[in-house]
Each structure stands twice: as structure tokens, then as C-alpha cells.
Amino acid sequence: xxxxxxxxxxxxxxxxxxxxxxxxxxxxxxxxxxxxxxxxxxxxxxxxxxxxxxxxxxxxxxxxxxxxxxxxxxxxxxxxxxxxxxxxxxxxxxxxxxxxxxxxxxxxxxxxxxxxxxxxxxxxxxxxxxxxxxxxxxxxxxxxxxxxxxxxxxxxxxxxxxxxxxxxxxxxxxxxxxxxxxxxxxxxxxxxxxxxxxxxxxxxxxxxxxxxxxxxxxxxxxxxxxxxxxxxxxxxxxxxxxxxxxxxxxxxxxxxxxxxxxxxxxxxxxxxxxxxxxxxxxxxxxxxxxxxxxxxxxxxxxxxxxxxxxxxxxxxxxxxxxxxxxxxxxxxxxxxxxxxxxxxxxxxxxxxxxxxxxxxxxxxxxxxxxxxxxxxxxxxxxxxx
Amino acid sequence: xxxxxxxxxxxxxxxxxxxxxxxxxxxxxxxxxxxxxxxxxxxxxxxxxxxxxxxxxxxxxxxxxxxxxxxxxxxxxxxxxxxxxxxxxxxxxxxxxxxxxxxxxxxxxxxxxxxxxxxxxxxxxxxxxxxxxxxxxxxxxxxxxxxxxxxxxxxxxxxxxxxxxxxxxxxxxxxxxxxxxxxxxxxxxxxxxxxxxxxxxxxxxxxxxxxxxxxxxxxxxxxxxxxxxxxxxxxxxxxxxxxxxxxxxxxxxxxxxxxxxxxxxxxxxxxxxxxxxxxxxxxxxxxxxxxxxxxxxxxxxxxxxxxxxxxxxxxxxxxxxxxxxxxxxxxxxxxxxxxxxxxxxxxxxxxxxxxxxxxxxxxxxxxxxxxxxxxxxxxxx
Amino acid sequence: xxxxxxxxxxxxxxxxxxxxxxxxxxxxxxxxxxxxxxxxxxxxxxxxxxxxxxxxxxxxxxxxxxxxxxxxxxxxxxxxxxxxxxxxxxxxxxxxxxxxxxxxxxxxxxxxxxxxxxxxxxxxxxxxxxxxxxxxxxxxxxxxxxxxxxxxxx
Numbered sequence: 035x036x037x038x039x040x041x042x043x044x045x046x047x048x049x050x051x052x053x054x055x056x057x058x059x060x061x062x063x064x065x066x067x068x069x070x071x072x073x074x075x076x077x078x079x080x081x082x083x084x085x086x087x088x089x090x091x092x093x094x095x096x097x098x099x100x101x102x103x104x105x106x107x108x109x110x111x112x113x114x115x116x117x118x119x120x121x122x123x124x125x126x127x128x129x130x131x132x133x134x135x136x137x138x139x140x141x142x143x144x145x146x147x148x149x150x151x152x153x154x155x156x157x158x159x160x161x162x163x164x165x166x167x168x169x170x171x172x173x174x175x176x177x178x179x180x181x182x183x184x185x186x187x188x189x190x191x192x193x194x195x196x197x198x199x200x201x202x203x204x205x206x207x208x209x210x211x212x213x214x215x216x217x218x219x220x221x222x223x224x225x226x227x228x229x230x231x232x233x234x235x236x237x238x239x240x241x242x243x244x245x246x247x248x249x250x251x252x253x254x255x256x257x258x259x260x261x262x263x264x265x266x267x268x269x270x271x272x273x274x275x276x277x278x279x280x281x282x283x284x285x286x287x288x289x290x291x292x293x294x295x296x297x298x299x300x301x302x303x304x305x306x307x308x309x310x311x312x313x314x315x316x317x318x319x320x321x322x323x324x325x326x327x328x329x330x331x332x333x334x335x336x337x338x339x340x341x342x343x344x345x346x347x348x349x350x351x352x353x354x355x356x357x358x359x360x361x362x363x364x365x366x367x368x369x370x371x372x373x374x375x376x377x378x379x380x381x382x383x384x385x386x387x388x389x390x391x392x393x394x395x396x397x398x399x400x401x402x403x404x405x406x407x408x409x410x411x412x413x414x415x416x417x418x419x
Numbered sequence: 420x421x422x423x424x425x426x427x428x429x430x431x432x433x434x435x436x437x438x439x440x441x442x443x444x445x446x447x448x449x450x451x452x453x454x455x456x457x458x459x460x461x462x463x464x465x466x467x468x469x470x471x472x473x474x475x476x477x478x479x480x481x482x483x484x485x486x487x488x489x490x491x492x493x494x495x496x497x498x499x500x501x502x503x504x505x506x507x508x509x510x511x512x513x514x515x516x517x518x519x520x521x522x523x524x525x526x527x528x529x530x531x532x533x534x535x536x537x538x539x540x541x542x543x544x545x546x547x548x549x550x551x552x553x554x555x556x557x558x559x560x561x562x563x564x565x566x567x568x569x570x571x572x573x574x575x576x577x578x579x580x581x582x583x584x585x586x587x588x589x590x591x592x593x594x595x596x597x598x599x600x601x602x603x604x605x606x607x608x609x610x611x612x613x614x615x616x617x618x619x620x621x622x623x624x625x626x627x628x629x630x631x632x633x634x635x636x637x638x639x640x641x642x643x644x645x646x647x648x649x650x651x652x653x654x655x656x657x658x659x660x661x662x663x664x665x666x667x668x669x670x671x672x673x674x675x676x677x678x679x680x681x682x683x684x685x686x687x688x689x690x691x692x693x694x695x696x697x698x699x700x701x702x703x704x705x706x707x708x709x710x711x712x713x714x715x716x717x718x719x720x721x722x723x724x725x726x727x728x729x730x731x732x733x734x735x736x737x738x739x740x741x742x743x744x745x746x747x748x749x750x751x752x753x754x755x756x757x758x759x760x761x762x763x764x765x766x767x768x769x770x771x772x773x774x775x776x777x778x779x780x781x782x783x784x785x786x787x788x789x790x791x792x793x794x795x796x797x798x799x800x
Numbered sequence: 801x802x803x804x805x806x807x808x809x810x811x812x813x814x815x816x817x818x819x820x821x822x823x824x825x826x827x828x829x830x831x832x833x834x835x836x837x838x839x840x841x842x843x844x845x846x847x848x849x850x851x852x853x854x855x856x857x858x859x860x861x862x863x864x865x866x867x868x869x870x871x872x873x874x875x876x877x878x879x880x881x882x883x884x885x886x887x888x889x890x891x892x893x894x895x896x897x898x899x900x901x902x903x904x905x906x907x908x909x910x911x912x913x914x915x916x917x918x919x920x921x922x923x924x925x926x927x928x929x930x931x932x933x934x935x936x937x938x939x940x941x942x943x944x945x946x947x948x949x950x951x952x953x954x
Contacts, residue, residue, distance in 0.1 A: 058823075
């Protein structure tokens, strides 16, 4: 019989732009130790490890093998999953299946990145097809700018709408001691910041970080013994459809729409806006926070700017988004999706300290990356049927 | 625990250089072959796991190259980075966790498109080791030295593995290097890195393989009789060579032990009928056989001389020709898996062994066999 | 599929991916390398729980999963555990090393794990497992693993 799966512990580093005091294995180890402490488990209790990062950000081949001193993988099953920016969510989903299959009772999931060690744009550029796309591709920002432009043209949104999202997330980050960027920004500051690729300003977009995150998932047979109020995984979905830059429908995130529709159906969610209590969205740039919550079905097409200006997604609002400060405040790419998962789990478990949303029943976390890909997880307080 | 079975396999021919094909082309071929083998359409596939390596492909997010060609456009998909056996493991859990019933697992690489030495050099720690310039070949050569020193296995015994496997490949139309060679040929071939000669080493290859893994509730619904996954486990040793006993593979011993236990196997030497293991280099066939308990300590070389592991021997090993006859990294474990599946079905054609009820599939990840994965497949559930 | 491509020459693009790296060594490795560079001394970390001495030094003991806070001196002499000799100029070999290149796993006295390095000032056919070797330090040391030039027989 398949097992139901819950998150019983999380840990993350205090993310910084550079961590010269540790190498990669040591960075991983910090997050792992914190997660073990949070779950009150020892390394020997862990049955298997899933780890992920984006190879070309650290230049290490066979990372699962290399990481063992830090990840605790010596003489354990350890496996690497990687899917680009969605990696953090992908590894969480990986842990979910490893436990859900009944093969392992307690799985440690690790996402990490030391973005300071490499040329981020140089590495990202290698994702794209060397014959068709790579020679004209100008880094992740240009693709996002194209999406933002398409959305603005279709729905009459503006740069100010994007900036409002940045303001929200940077304010939320003030409540999160782990976030890298902990300084509020005003609307004017965002709009006055250097233009990177129209309409994306510097303050609309995420930083590069060194950081690691670890999450421990356990099967229903043991979860409640480890953690009396764990975070139950209600469902996961992923869509990685497009392989060439011109394949996508710019202005709409098809992978988010398809994936979330599958997720709501599987979980019996009829009105996500009403039934979700908090969202940790993998939002590498501000406009994503407008476009993608529409694709999720929170509000209709073109309605996100109004919804956000009305304060609905701020702390204290109807549906807070990114209480952690999100990706705009912290972005160790291989970890980022897992941090969303960990933050959502902390919300459900009531462990979110100064950024806790009250009475969380359902939380949603997502990963974004690659060629417009989205991975997502639905977290719940109650045990799924 | 629920059971899973392999219900379809598809493999491209392994070639030195598939110059006219991209990763996606190879995936398209392997996936279609697997679907046709299983009697399924792409709509019967619930989700996809691709196995690829960013380093080997020279592409960040290497899975992006094959997703669409693997039929994943509107499906759930993930990617494992490691040998195909690891991809198959994850694919199996996805068929067992309640979310999906059928999982398509693919694995690919085009060794011809890259400089393997630099790629495997990147597996060494950048702070303490990488600058010394070792790579997979020299790392394995170092391990071979250590193994031969401890077990007194001879260069002739190593050469015999090459003779056997290249000879087996003559019966495998998908193989890259079917060859009729002698021990003398191997020992006289260029010394690459002591003690490994050129013919002790697997070639650089291109290839893609796909397997379809199904939950037991529907495994019998398709064209083929299911081949059951009765036991499986994987395990990683320490990373730094200096932390390990290179002449041993304790992580393989552990993985094999757990896989045997899960499959209810008490005496693997007697109960395993056919083996496809990771022979990237000749010494590895002998070493892995000992470390997984299929040959007594230090005895594999002698048993090989007696013909024990020949295709008509007591325990046929690498009847397909093994990786020595064609080694697309990453995909390798899935090729081994496809070979054992075919043996168990009685479908292996020219390299079919007589008795094949229970088979062992083995894959390796990392430098010098740091991490191992062992599958026990069976005709019966 | 192949018929429609008859007579069409497959194109091959040659390129290199250019992703420069600078790896943070971290405090532990930094201490090791600064000591190597400035004092020509080899030091390892010791686990307070199991007493194992690690070379290369580790911040955390991989078995006990506790932080190693003790540093100990390790001898510059040790035993060859295993070795290999490159007879082909692999692309990974640094350009200044000429064939044959010999690497060894050397267990230095005082350490519980062996370290990877070059063996030199010896003919490949004379290298044996179990032989004793001693570190030779490079003249110009920059805080890298090549601050040790190689190990030579004693």
C-alpha cells in the first residue's frame, strides 16, 4: 500500500550573498544539522537522502557522491535529482515518492547552491539548445522580461504593479532571519533602480545567494511519533513542457495552469483563493507574482494587480504570499524551491516564528525554472484520505 | 509493500558516434521502442523520469533536451542525475507511491560529444584533489591496482573478462564493439594507465535506453509478461579515496545485501541465474562479483578461467557483451536492465542464457564505484 | 526517418561552454592551505568522539556527524596505499606534468585517512604498494594542493 507522507522537520542556513567561511559540503551540513535538530532525529535515523543543485553553478560532477561528508550519505542510499530552477521542489517531490512508495520511512531532502562560486548567467545559458537558442539567448532575465511585456500588453498592467510585488516581499523578509536581503524598499526605489531588461528593474528581481535547505519527510507509520503535528503532503504536480524558447505562450504560465489544475483536482480543492491559507511562490521576479497567481486560479486573468494592491497578499491579508520574503529576498537556486517547501511546512506546523500566518490549513509551495517549468506541492494540516 | 514490474524496454543501438542524432532523436527512438515493446501508447504513460547528466551533456538542465521527445509534454516529469539504475529506482517509487501507475524511465548520453576526461575530472573535489588532474580512467586504474594487490588477481584474468564480453557482443546486434580477441591481444594493447590496457577499458559511446515500470495492479494488462522487481537497494561509500578501502566495495556489499533480503534470497550464488553488471573496466567485473557475494573473496578471476561466468557457464555474467562492448554513461544501467528483462522473458535472441528466472542488474555512480545500485528481477512475483 | 535525410551531411558545431568558477575553500581548508603555504606543515582535523584524524581535513566527522574542533600535526612521511601511472596525456592532466604521471594514495603517519597526490623521483616500475614516501614542497607556494610538489621515496 502506498503511504501518506508528512514533513516532520526543516532546516536552512542564514542565506548570504557569499559564504567564504564554508565550502559546499560544510554549507549542506549546516542545513542538515538544523533539520535533524528540528525533527529531533539523528543521522542514523535517516533511511535515504535526496539531494539537488544545478551542476554548473558549483562545477562538481556527481554531487550526490561528493556531498556525503556534509549530507550524511556515507553508507546510505543517496540520489541526485536536478531540473534547473525547479530543483528545490523536484527534490521535495522526490522525497515524497521515495517515502510514499513504502521503500523508506524517513528521507532527508537537501537543496543547496553556492551561486557565488560561478557565473550564474554563463551557467544558465548552457541550459538552452546549443544549435537553436543558445547563441541568441541573453540570460534568464531576458526571457522573463519577454513574459512581463506580453502580460502588460495583454492586460494593461504596468511597471508599478510589478514594483508593488517587490515592495511586499521585501517587507515580508524583515520577519525572516534567514532571508538574505533584509531591507525594505519603496515603490519609488524599485522604479528608480537600474533597468535590467524592460520592464524589469534591478529591485524587481532576485539576488544570487549561497544557501542550503533540508527537509525531512516521514511515512504515516512514523510521522506522528516524530512530530505530533506534522505537515501532510496532499499532492504534487510538475510540468516541464517546453524545450525551445519560442514554444511558450508568453504572458501566461501554462505549466502553472496545467499543474495546479491537476493538483486542485487530486486534492479536492474547488476554490483555491478561499481554501488556501498561504502561498510560498517561487517568484524570481516581481511580475511573476502577478501572472502566476492568475494561472494558479487564485484570481482571473488580468485581476492580480488589483488583488495585490488591495493588500490581499500582504501579511494579515486574505491570502498572504511569501511571508518568508520569497525569492526576491533570497535565491540559492538549487535550494530556493525547497525553501518554499520548508517555509510552507513551517506555516502548517505553526513553526514560522515571526512570519506565522494564523490558522493555516492548506499551504502551497512551488518551484520555477528552466524553460517556463513549474513544480508544486500542496501542504495540509490534516491527514489526507 | 506493493510490487512493481518492468513491462517494456527499448534501446537504441550503442554506437561510437551518432553524428546524425540529437539527444531528443535518441530518446524518441528508445521511447517508441519501449512503448511498442509494451504494446502501449504514450497516453498509457502516467509520468516520466529522465536520467541525464548536465556535465556529460554540456547543458545545464540537461533533462530539458529530452522531455518532449519522451512524451512528457503534459505529464508529470522529473530527472535523476546518475546511472540509469538510479533513474529506474526513482521511477519505480513513483509507480508505487499512489500518484501514478506507469512510469517511463529514460537514460541517455552522447560520449562522442564531449571530452570525457575533463568531465570525470570534475567529479574530484575542487579544493583538495581536482588540480592533480585525475579522471575516471586513472581513478579506476588506481582501484584496479589496489584490488589486484589484495586478491592476487592477474592481468591475464582481467584480460579474460574483455575476451569474454567482446565475444558475447558478437551475438548482440545492438552492441558497439563485438570482437573476437585473445588474452594476448588485450595484454599487448596500449597501456593506458597501469594496470589497465586499452582493451581493459570500455569505449566512449552514444546511446539511449528506456524502460517502463508499472504498479502490480495493472502490470499484466499489456503485451509482455511482467518482469518483477523483487528486490532493490542502493548505497554510497565515502567520497575521498583515502577514506575508503579502494580494494573493496562495501557500499555494493551493503546494497546487494539489502536487495537480496528484500527479494528473499538466502544464497545468491545458487539463486541468481543471470547477471548484467557495471563492467566499465575489466577488473570491475571480477571485483563486483566478489563484493556482491556471487564469487568468494579473491576467487572471481579463477572462476572466470574455469568458464563459470561464460554465457553457457554456471552463472552467465554480461551475456549482452557488457559495457566493455559499449558504454553510454548514464544510460548504461538501463541497458543492463533491458538485457536482463529480455533474458527473463526468453527474448534475448543470440545471447539468451538457458536458465533465466532470477536476474541481477547492477549500476554504478561516482568515481571508482563509490555508489552502487542492485536490482533483483524475477519471472515470478 | 532516415530516408528523408539521405544526402544531407550532418552538421557538427564545435564549442566550449564557458563557466568560470572560484570555489570557496571555507575556513577549514583555508587553515590547512595557509599552514601548508607558510609553514610547510601538514595538519589534519581530529574528531573528538571517535579520535579519527582526517586528511584532507574535515570540518565535520563523517561518521559521528559532529564538528571536529581539534587540529593535529601530521607527518610529511607515509606509506603508499595504492597508485597508478598515466601513459596517455589525458585532457585532465595539468600541462606541466609530463608522462608518465604517477598518482598515489598516501597514508601519512598520524592520519587515519590517505591523501591523493603525485609520486615522483621514481620510475613507475619501481613503485610498490607499501613503500615509504616523503613530501617534497614546492618552491613557489600559493595555498593550493600543489604546494606539495610530489612525494618521493625514502
